[in-house]
Amino acid sequence: MLDRELIRKQPDxxxxxxxxxxxxASLVDQFLSLDAEFRRLATxxxxxxxxxxxxxxxxxxxMGQKKFDEAEEAKAKASSLKGRVAELEAQERxxxxxxxxxxxxxxxxxxxxxxxxADENDNPVVRLxxxxxxxxFEPKPHWDIADQHKMIDLARGAKITGSGWVVYxxxxxxxxxxxxxxxxxxQTEQNGYDEIYPPFVVNRESLIxxxxxxxxxxxxxxxxDDFFLIPTAEVPVTNLYRDEILEASQLPIxxxxxxxxxxxxxxxAGKDTRGLLRIxxxxxxxxxxxxxxxxxxxxxxxMVVDAESILQALGLHYRVIELCTGDMGPKxxxxxxxEVWAPGVGKYLEVSSVxxxxxxxxxxxxxxxxxxxGAKPEFVHILNGSGVAVPRLMAAxxxxxxxxxxxxxxxxxxxxxxxREKIG
RNA sequence: GGAGAGAUGGCGGAGUGGUCGAUCGCGCUUGUCUUGAAAACAAGAAGCCUGCAAGGGCUCAGGGGUUCGAAUCCCCUUCUCUCCUCCA
Numbered sequence: 001m002l003d004r005e006l007i008r009k010q011p012d013x014x015x016x017x018x019x020x021x022x023x024x025a026s027l028v029d030q031f032l033s034l035d036a037e038f039r040r041l042a043t044x045x046x047x048x049x050x051x052x053x054x055x056x057x058x059x060x061x062x063m064g065q066k067k068f069d070e071a072e073e074a075k076a077k078a079s080s081l082k083g084r085v086a087e088l089e090a091q092e093r094x095x096x097x098x099x100x101x102x103x104x105x106x107x108x109x110x111x112x113x114x115x116x117x118a119d120e121n122d123n124p125v126v127r128l129x130x131x132x133x134x135x136x137f138e139p140k141p142h143w144d145i146a147d148q149h150k151m152i153d154l155a156r157g158a159k160i161t162g163s164g165w166v167v168y169x170x171x172x173x174x175x176x177x178x179x180x181x182x183x184x185x186x187q188t189e190q191n192g193y194d195e196i197y198p199p200f201v202v203n204r205e206s207l208i209x210x211x212x213x214x215x216x217x218x219x220x221x222x223x224x225d226d227f228f229l230i231p232t233a234e235v236p237v238t239n240l241y242r243d244e245i246l247e248a249s250q251l252p253i254x255x256x257x258x259x260x261x262x263x264x265x266x267x268x269a270g271k272d273t274r275g276l277l278r279i280x281x282x283x284x285x286x287x288x289x290x291x292x293x294x295x296x297x298x299x300x301x302x303m304v305v306d307a308e309s310i311l312q313a314l315g316l317h318y319r320v321i322e323l324c325t326g327d328m329g330p331k332x333x334x335x336x337x338x339e340v341w342a343p344g345v346g347k348y349l350e351v352s353s354v355x356x357x358x359x360x361x362x363x364x365x366x367x368x369x370x371x372x373x374g375a376k377p378e379f380v381h382i383l384n385g386s387g388v389a390v391p392r393l394m395a396a397x398x399x400x401x402x403x404x405x406x407x408x409x410x411x412x413x414x415x416x417x418x419x420r421e422k423i424g
Numbered sequence: 425g426g427a428g429a430g431a432u433g434g435c436g437g438a439g440u441g442g443u444c445g446a447u448c449g450c451g452c453u454u455g456u457c458u459u460g461a462a463a464a465c466a467a468g469a470a471g472c473c474u475g476c477a478a479g480g481g482c483u484c485a486g487g488g489g490u491u492c493g494a495a496u497c498c499c500c501u502u503c504u505c506u507c508c509u510c511c512a
Contacts, residue, residue: 042474046481053481056493060442071492078492096473245434245471247452370434374453374469 001363002106007031017109020116020325031102038095045088052081104214107330108360111297114334117324124324126336129308130317133343137404141344142395143275145402146172149423152276164265164273164280166391171423176283178417179390179397183285183310184258187387191306193256193287198236200260201227206239209365211331211357218266229262233286234384238361241290245377246369252299253290256387258283276391277349283390289383290367293359296381297334300356303385304336307352310388314411316396317341319348333358336385340392344399349392354385 007014007028015025055078062071115124133139146152151172157165168176187193207213207228212220212235221229230236237257246253261284272278287306291299304320311318323335332355339348359379362368368377401409407424415421 039474042481046474049482050480052492056491057443059492063442075492082492247434370452372453373434373451377471 001103001360002109003359003363004035004103007106008035014106014109018107020110020114021107021328021330022118022326023107023330027102027106031099031106034095034099034102038092038099041088041092041095045085045092048081048085048088052078052085055081101214104208104364108333108358110325110328110332111334111356114328115322115324116326118326119324120327122324123321123327123337126320126322128317128319129312130315132317132341133400135343135402139343139399139402141275142342142398145344145398145406145408146275148406149408151175151398151423154275162280164278166276166279166281171418175397175418175423176390176394178414179393180258180283180285182414182417183387183390184256186310186313187256187285187287187306191256191309191387193254193306193387196233196237196240196255196257198230198233198240198257198259200230200236200262202230202235202239203227206235206242206365209239209242210235210361211364215330219264221262221264230259231263232261232284232386233257233259234288237286237288238367238382238384239365241367241380242365244367246290246367246380247373248292248369248371251290251292251369251380252295255288257286257288259286261389272347274345276395277345279391285387285390287354287385287387290362290369290380291383292369292371293378293381296356296358296383300334300336300354300383303383304338304352304354307338307354307385307387310393311338311340311351313413314393314397316393316400318351328355331355331357331360333360338386338388340388340396342392342396342399344402345395349396351388351392351396352386355383357382357384 002014011028011032015028018025018027055074059071059074059078062068062074115122117123143152143154149172150170151168153167153169157167160167184195188195201223204213204226207220212231220231223229236259237255240255241253261282263280265278265280276282287303289299289303308318308320318338318340321337321339323329323337328335335353335355337350338352338354340351341347342349358381361382362379367380367382369380370377397411398408401411403409403422405424407422409422410418410420
């Protein structure tokens with residue numbers, strides 16, 4: 001959601017932003033005419049209500065002064081106004097509802113620094129860390145390694161639920177548990193985040209707040225109570241402060257949360273779906289920040305570094321890319337992805353997406369703060385990023401640390417969590 | 425699942441049909457005092473929409489109704505608490 005004032009005062013700027021994101025710029029004109037209509041009705045309704053209020057008030061005073069005849073006269077007059085007020089109110093409500101629906105369709109405006117581009121092929125690499133691991137043998141993909149050590153069971157996952165649902169077994173289950181425990185500890189103890197353990201099921205309002213609804217309902221699993229399984233902890237954690245006014249002294253708020261994530265992956269059939277690359281349920285540690293507007297872009301940079309720090313601690317090669325305008329989706333103003341190198345599949349895998357959402361989500365979720373005590377509340381700026389997603393991290397880890405004899409070395413920092421130095 | 429009680433401003437908590445958008449306390453802001461702070465005293469401030477402004481409108485969980493007029497009466501929904509039931 002955007003500032004209405006911005007759309008009214010600088011429609012060209014908004015149009016340009018939508019065009020940069022390959023969105024539908026006619027939204028602006030639709031908004032402008034609907035907004036004018038709404039405001040016309042609001043003024044007219046307000047005038048009628050003011051008249052009716054004035055008469056009602058005078059009746060109270062006349063009764064107090066025992067002028068009953070005059071009061072009766074006023075009552076008759078007020079009665080005749082009722083129908084008109086009701087009709088105007090109904091029209092105003094309808095116009096406002098339409099406006100609200102339209103408003104939710106607007107994408108966020110990309111930051112001026114975001115590179116132009118059509119799709120993922122236009123995303124520039126911002127930086128590389130380390131280099132691609134060299135092997136004296138043909139490195140295997142993680143699904144072969146996992147199979148060899150009986151770490152995941154895709155066939156039984158398909159049996160008990162369906163394709164794309166994974167059973168972790170034995171050391172596989174332990175390794176994935178080790179990874180998220182390590183990451184939560186790291187983000188809270190080393191990087192200064194406060195831990196949250198949220199519900200994995202949320203209501204509709206929460207998903208509207210983060211911007212997943214109304215647009216992306218098909219991507220979500222839904223319950224019979226009109227609840228939804230969360231696609232990321234971003235949703236419950238961002239909505240922690242929905243409809244609240246925070247004090248400036250509380251900011252910045254930095255949360256890290258472990259959660260399961262559930263995605264229907266409705267449009268993703270067939271692409272990069274082998275092994276752990278794209279599954280319907282996965283675990284992730286998510287970072288969410290609530291900050292003052294002026295601090296948002298600095299906080300974005302440091303959040304990327306926080307995501308990277310996990311990969312560095314695990315000794316993995318990765319690159320950071322910046323998403324171009326055509327690939328960044330509707331919600332953010334600027335996004336970095338962190339992609340870890342997986343030598344077995346020979347690809348960089350996205351394990352983190354870190355974005356600044358500005359006031360886009362805080363407007364939808366009504367999350368404000370007082371810049372100073374006594375001042376008018378303003379919208380906080382919200383950022384979130386993965387820190388990081390478990391399955392692809394595990395894939396990269398297995399592929400990077402595989403040995404010629406088929407065993408897998410466990411990185412130093414993970415050993416206390418796994419309880420051993422190697423697998424196999 | 426059953427029975428009962430409740431939902432009011434940043435927080436706590438009054439208010440049962442007519443200047444109530446709301447007494448009061450805490451917290452907050454400003455001023456006096458002080459080297460500064462604390463304390464004390466005084467003054468001030470709810471949110472949202474609309475308007476250049478003056479102003480106007482809406483909001484006492486949400487929605488609907490009664491009435492000239494609703495925080496207050498009626499109906500529905502949601503949520504919270506207590507007891508019972510059930511359960512990890």
